Amino acid sequence: MKKSNFQSFVKKEFLHIFRDVRTMMLVLLIPVVLMVLFGFAISTEIHNLNVAVVVPNKSESIRQAVNRLACNPYFTLVDEVANTDIDPVLRSGKADAVVVFDEDYDRILAQRNAGINTPPAMQFIIDASNTNVAQSGAAYLQQVLAENHTPQQLLNLHLLYNPQMKSAYNFVPGIMGFIFILICAMMASVSIVREKEMGTMEVLLVSPVRPFKIIMAKMIPYFMISCVNLMTILLIAHHLLHVPMSGGWWGIIVVSLIYLILSLTLGLLISTIATSQAVALLVSAMLLLLPMMMLSGMVFPLENLPTVLSPLPNIIPARWYIQAIRKLMIMGLPLSAVWREVLIMIAMIIVLLVVALKRFKDKLE
């Protein structure tokens, strides 16, 4: 008897989800859309920066420099402009940056090569209304054009783990942290609160099904859907975005499952706080999604936080998950390297579960 009533419960929860085709499509497609969006469309890398040049004479070295710009996939050479046209070409948006070569470019270059201190040989004028583009653009331009200015390199730059600085590597762990909170915490809490709001929860509580089982039955479908999403994300990440998964799949999956349970616990807690579906949605968005975006290191580097706020990210579950996934997925560390993150997440599960179950019991009274 015990087993069958639990089964029929889980079956019913799946029916709710499958019946609402739009929600189900949304749930299953969100990961795909986000992955494609962040992986291909939205990227912090700069492609096709429009560059105009001011060329005072057609010397061989200037021609070479301009050629280098033209051949580089990161830039599009839009125009050669006169000194006086720099402002209009930037204002009209035709160019994002203008490279101005000095009239004495050749001479300055030669002196440089001889080891004599000289004034700069060229100038970059960049539209900084978008600071990200301006910063990265300037860095790229410098790399491409300044090469032959410093014969002896002072510095040897070596980028580990993501040498091409692909932004997809950075976003995949973040998207995973985001989607599981969305499905497990937000949707599961809304589905529990819906029963309260509709009055069906009371009928369930009068039935012989134990409250704990009611909750479990509501959680299981969301857990399973999240597992499907996890597989989708990992497959897209690996095969489409070529994220290395160098730490091995199992570590990533184990850590993700722990994070799924943590998210479900958060959802349970929210469902004990919220009295209506709207409140549950709002609470999940304000208390979970927003801080997650801001403070998990998904979008903004945690190192940029003011000192006063710096302890704050530690209480954000996604922060530990994302950190662990980065280590496993990108750095290629084994599971044993993320024991600290795993322990913290397990501790969070225990604390949240105790609080949530206590609140749930009190509410019944």
Next chain:
Amino acid sequence: MNDVVISVTELTKCFGDFTAVDHISFDVKRGEIFGFLGANGAGKTTAMRMLCGLSFPTSGSGSVAGFDIMTEGEKIKCHIGYMSQKFSLYNDLTVWENIRFFAGIYGLSKSETKERAQRILEQLHFTSERNTLVGALPLGWKQKLSFAVATIHNPGIVFLDEPTGGVDPITRRQFWEMIYEAAHAGTTIFVTTHYMDEAEYCSRVSIMVDGKVCALDTPSQLKRAFAATSMDEVFRQLARGAKRGE
């Protein structure tokens, strides 16, 4: 076989300083339709929740279906049916899926479920609506289906919390016919209502005012005692003395 299925002595529930239910005592016999009346806030719902094992009494004792309400709440739950004032089926599931689900949580086997579902559908002339979403049914039909589902496991006692709120008179009449039928078959009905004409249908009626049971008897005896021509008058005479507002 004991003929008293619900027995309550000095049952009390306090929320802080507020005494919602104040030392109430009564017995309900098998097969009775027991009307549980009272103005809003008189303590009906709180009392009913205690009987269903949803909340613990502060003091007093009682038994439902032969089980102690203090210690055997879980056993009580297997032997009672419950229908709340809010519509309590799932609108996004079909008639059949609702029946199957509630049969499932009461632990009915597959063959039992099939047989009972068949019986319910025929009884309600619902056979053609088997695969209709419950949300698409008219309210009266929903209420009838609700009642049928609440009794799917053949409980000895059914608790009905204002089951006919917002239903048209004809459907209400039909609904009460279902209640009579169930009572006739030996199911005890414990019903709260605001409609005084419905109170007339009950075998016995208790009226709660300010957490206490002020009157308890058959409708005809009550009318005689209060020299009233209808239950409505009886109720108004009693409720006039109430101190708690809406």
